[in-house]
Amino acid sequence: MNTTSTFGTVKRILAILIAVAVVLAAGAIVGQAPAIFGSEVAKDYDASIEFSDQSGDGTNVTINNVSLSDGGFVVVKDGSDTIVGVSDYLEDGDHENVTVDQRDDTEMLGQLTAVVHRDTTNNETFAYEETDGEEDRPYLEDGYPVSDTATVTATERAADGTANTSFLVESVDAPSSVGSNETITVEATIRNPNAFDTRQHVEFRIDGEVLERRVLDLAADETTDVTFEVDVVGVEPGNHTYGVYTTDHGELGDLEVVDE
Known part of the structure; x- marks a missing residue:
């Protein structure tokens, strides 16, 4: 057998074996990658x-x-x-x-x-x-x-430590419909149920959006009337829900905005 040919064959076999070893080693390293880099095997946590x-x-x-x-x-x-x-x-x-x-x-x-x-x-x-x-x-x-x-x-408290309870919306008076270029007039009766004077806000909303806000100072158990004059220009024609809200209380109603 030719010595040169035999040597070349041996070199090719060694090269193949080295390549196989490299691939196996790489696979082992990749398989251990999460442990090597200190991370966990992927899992979904929602x-x-x-x-x-x-x-x-x-x-x-x-x-x-x-x-x-x-x-x-x-x-x-x-x-x-x-x-x-x-x-x-x-x-x-x-x-x-x-x-x-x-x-x-x-x-x-x-x-x-x-x-x-x-x-x-x-x-x-x-x-x-x-x-x-x-x-x-x-x-x-x-x-x-x-x-x-x-x-x-x-939570605001009185001098005796009593917690401040939200103002109450006792009643709301509003028209059932309004022209899209008009102003709606809403009257609400608000009461302070606390045994002390306090200040809180009252809001008028259409479909949850605040269109007007007032801050009221009421004495203990005082009741007052509040009038909201709200321009509905920009409110889409159709049926909507309006509401008068205090901190934790409110009264709702239905309002139709007529396209003019």
């Missing part, structure tokens, strides 16, 4: 949250709705990113009106952010802080924590 503006005394807040695919917690933070409250463990599924109590002597007022966290330790105990963020991390959506922000205002 969550959503709704946190609306509200008033309170600073000791707790209410989360309107939260949904978790894998259980977890709702964590409330203040404007400085300090955790001011953590909910009890929540099982996977949908939850409504979740109460989150204040932590220690923190105050749950101002602009707050509610973030949904997973229970990665599976022990139903929030461990995000004590593990420096390694465990019980937030649910993510497009790479960002699933969260919602709300403003919590302090």
Whole structure:
């Protein structure tokens, strides 16, 4: 056999073996990539949250709705990113009106952010802080924590500590129809049910949109009449719902805007 030919054959075989080894090694590295870079094997974790503006005394807040695919917690933070409250463990599924109590002597007022966290330790105990963020991390959506922000205002109180109750809309008088180029006149009777003087706002809305707002100062148990003169130019002809609203109360009616 020709020595040169034999040597060339051996070189080709060695090259093939090296190539196979490289491919196998690369496959092994790729298969271990998540472990090498400290990430977990991909898995879908979904969550959503709704946190609306509200008033309170600073000791707790209410989360309107939260949904978790894998259980977890709702964590409330203040404007400085300090955790001011953590909910009890929540099982996977949908939850409504979740109460989150204040932590220690923190105050749950101002602009707050509610973030949904997973229970990665599976022990139903929030461990995000004590593990420096390694465990019980937030649910993510497009790479960002699933969260919602709300403003919590302090409930006004009388000198004796009595909470301030919303003004009441006792009655509303308004026409059932109005021309599209006309002004609607609405009369409402508003009462202060508190045992002390207080100031609150009253709004007139069409289809939820605020068209006029007043601020009323009423004495204890005082009743007053308020008249709204609202230009409906810009409101589409057709049937609409109007309302007179206070902080937590309101009266609705139907209004037809006739095309002129």
